[in-house]
Amino acid sequence: MKGVVFLGDRQLALQDFPDPTPGPDEVVLEIKASGMCGSDLKYYRAPASGGAANLGFTKGISGPIIRGHEPCGVVVAVGKNVSPKQAHIGQRVMQHHYVGCGVCPQCSTGWMQLCDDGVDQVFGATGHGAHAKYMKCPARTVVTLPDELSFETGAAISCGTGTAWGALQRIGLQGDHTIAIFGQGPVGLSATQLAAAMGARVIALDTSPERLARAKEFGAEVLINPMECNDIVGAIKDATHGLGAHRSLDASSSPQARAQAVRCVRTWGTACYVGEGGEVTLDVSPDMLRRQVTLVGSWTFSTVIQGECARYIADRGVQVDKLFTDRWTLDQAAEAYVLFDQQNTGKGVILPN
Numbered sequence: 001m002k003g004v005v006f007l008g009d010r011q012l013a014l015q016d017f018p019d020p021t022p023g024p025d026e027v028v029l030e031i032k033a034s035g036m037c038g039s040d041l042k043y044y045r046a047p048a049s050g051g052a053a054n055l056g057f058t059k060g061i062s063g064p065i066i067r068g069h070e071p072c073g074v075v076v077a078v079g080k081n082v083s084p085k086q087a088h089i090g091q092r093v094m095q096h097h098y099v100g101c102g103v104c105p106q107c108s109t110g111w112m113q114l115c116d117d118g119v120d121q122v123f124g125a126t127g128h129g130a131h132a133k134y135m136k137c138p139a140r141t142v143v144t145l146p147d148e149l150s151f152e153t154g155a156a157i158s159c160g161t162g163t164a165w166g167a168l169q170r171i172g173l174q175g176d177h178t179i180a181i182f183g184q185g186p187v188g189l190s191a192t193q194l195a196a197a198m199g200a201r202v203i204a205l206d207t208s209p210e211r212l213a214r215a216k217e218f219g220a221e222v223l224i225n226p227m228e229c230n231d232i233v234g235a236i237k238d239a240t241h242g243l244g245a246h247r248s249l250d251a252s253s254s255p256q257a258r259a260q261a262v263r264c265v266r267t268w269g270t271a272c273y274v275g276e277g278g279e280v281t282l283d284v285s286p287d288m289l290r291r292q293v294t295l296v297g298s299w300t301f302s303t304v305i306q307g308e309c310a311r312y313i314a315d316r317g318v319q320v321d322k323l324f325t326d327r328w329t330l331d332q333a334a335e336a337y338v339l340f341d342q343q344n345t346g347k348g349v350i351l352p353n
Contacts, residue, residue, distance in 0.1 A: 003066035004131035004333045004350075008048030010341060012334055015064055017128070020136035021077070027087045027139045028077040029095065032151035034130035035070030036340050036348040037159045038185050039276060043067065043125065044337055059118060060126025068131030068350065069124030071095040072145060072154035079139070086139040093142040094154045094310065095135070096303045097123040102140060110302030112141070130155075131333065133352045143306045146314040152327075152349050153320040156190065157310050159300065160347065161320055163274055164190035164251075165309040166301035168198070171247050171270045175199025180236050180245040180264050181220075183252030184211040186347040187274060189323060191249050193218040197318050203236055203245060205257070208344045218322070226257070236264040244269060253278045262287050262295060270294040323347040 002014045022028050044067075075091040087093065100107040100115025107115050113122075121127030123137060145154040157165075164187050173179060177200045181191050184206035195202050196219025203222040204215035212223045222239045229235050237244050244266035250258050253275030262271045262282055271293065273280075282288065288295065301309070313320055325346030328336040333350060340348050 001133045002330055003128065004068065004330065005064045006043050006046070006067055008046055010045055010337070011048070012044065012067075012337060014330060014333065017066065017132065020128075020134050022079040022082075022136060024079040024081040025138055025140075026079045026136055027075050027082060027142060029071060029073040029093065029135045029137065029142070030076045031071055031073040031130045031133060031135055031352045033072045033155040034068040034350045034352060035155035035159060036068075036336065036350065037070055038187065038343070040067060040069070040124070041341060041343075042277075044341065059120050060122070061128070065124075065126065066128040066130075066132045066135075067124050068129040069097040069122065070155045070158040070160065071097065071123065071130030071135055072151045072158055073130075073135070075142070076134070082139040087142050091142075092145040092147070092151070092154070094145050094158045094306060095123065095130070095137055096141045096143060096306055097129070097158065099123075099127075099138050099141055102138075110304045112303075113300060131330065131350055131352070141303070143303050143310070146310055148314040149310060150321055152324055153313065154310070155349055156186075156320050156323055156347065157306060157313065160186040161190040161194070161323070162301045162306050162309050163187050163298075164194055165312070166305050167191065167249055167272050167274045167298040168194055169305065170296055170298045171249070171272045173198060173200055173247055177201070177246035178203065178240050179247040179249060180205065180261065182248070182250040182254070182257040182261050183275065184208070184215045185251060185343060186323060188249070188251035189214060189218055189346070190320075191251065192220050193318060193320070193323070196220070197316055203239055205232070210344055214346060232260045233264045240266070246270075248272065249274060251275050255280050259287075262293060265293055267291045268293075270296060272296045272298050274298050324349050327351055
């Protein structure tokens, strides 16, 4: 089979790999949709001289790695130890793209990315991912995709949309809240869509007019372009009767946005960071302590939360497929990542089959 490999310095190639065969506790998925996530770009952009390898993860396979960590497809083979309750041939599934020891308190509750012994593999980063026709993974990492949902929606839930859902759950968003969401890329836009579906009032921020327009389509009531506003915190307070937002979420990783996300919430408010990497500078007393502000970091989700997110989206009819503005074949992967690298469009998905 062919798989997409990042060569470094924004170059990629389709390389040949053997069709995978499951081990005793593994399954093989026929990939129907493989989402493109903003965090893929750090591997795509990394220097060719070794920088495209793990970027912070210490475990993984050696050699070229098939990219793509938003897998969704159908189980086509199972190992001898896999019970029908875990997975069965023909099952429509998403995949939780981390694997740990499987027995520590974190792994046993579905939080394998927080494994006490360290993550063994991150599929699409240190282990073969979903930008290919087939993908092999442990049976315990698959999550059933409801029949009502498309494979594309399942791919989105497998990282970006699931990450947004996990963050909104962590900060206890309610329907009578106003939330300011910084960054309207795939994760931020998912947060906007889900928050609006939950009944919350959304203030969307992004430097891209195109992305702000999409945020409005997805339910944002107030749009703010930081390039056109000298006082972001003031603008958010003006939109909330001078009080500030109840909640905020930063999906941009911008140091300025992160600081504004804390400063824009009202007394007793909660700010959440989901964007990876970078730094932030805060004046602790006025920004946090003397306003009783809670700051939360939220990293993806558990297998249980992934399943809950899918069930909510199916039951409420949330149109997650509308996130996707671009659909590509494997042969078009180079063109797909050139466009995605510009970070001014919606979400892309590769359809291998």
